[in-house]
Amino acid sequence: MSRQPRSWLFVPADSEKKIAKALDSDADALVFDLEDSVALDRKAAARDILKALPARSGGAQWWVRINPLRTDEHRLDLELLGKADIHGIMLPKAESGADITELAHRTGSIPIHAIVTETAASLFGLLSYRDVKASPLAAMSWGAEDLSAALGAASNKDSAGRYTPPYVLARTLTLAGAAAAGVQPVDGVFADFRDDQGLIDEALDAARDGFTGKLAIHPAQVGPINAAFSPTPEQVAHARAIVEAFAADSSAGVLSVHGRMVDKPHLIQAQRTLARAGE
Structure with missing residues (x-):
């Protein structure tokens, strides 16, 4: 597909059952997750599953969320490149454009989708992505759950279900940082996959503000996301x-x-x- 993905569906890379369901979805991009959703003792098995995925022609983009920079699992994840049908890499816990440069030195021109607001330090580096030279950076998204853990918050939403100011700031900085860098801005996950109306409202708000896609954690979220980011x-x-x-x-x-x-x-x-x- 030539247009930017509207829906980015996470799927644990160690679950062949969940991968099969994701492959049957209408997601524009599948993100095979080797990070948060895969236990440490299952990461090797997850990489073997991805290596065994069959070759295909067309369909959704296939991305892989690798483990963070400067970890042993990160190095092992990069060995997948060239051994699996992967369109691009999702880098978690990116803190500045320097992280994109470091990763690109190892991966070449393969597209990178950076999750840029999962740590406290990351909030201060959003403009730096604009200055990465010859950057393969393709998209930027934000992570409210990891950020709330990093900040020590009891919750990232108020009693009415709205993001509190630190997370509104992170979301806004991600949108502005992506626009400054000239890459796709992607809204974060909506964690309650049973709340259809909440997802629709949040996705429509994101599309209104300038985001052009959204992360998904369940196949049922794909349809509403695709609709929200498709012009009428x-x-x-x-x-x-x-x-x-x-x-x-x-x-x-x-x-x-x-x-x-x-x-x-x-x-x-x-x-x-x-x-x-x-x-």
């Missing part, structure tokens, strides 16, 4: 009208489309909408 037919038609209007008068700074004044920022938004729709 009305949005596509309006975006197409804006693009066509500027194409017809390229010297114009401001135009009227459907009775509303639009300028170059609206054109940029329209182009992004059409890209998300696959046009």
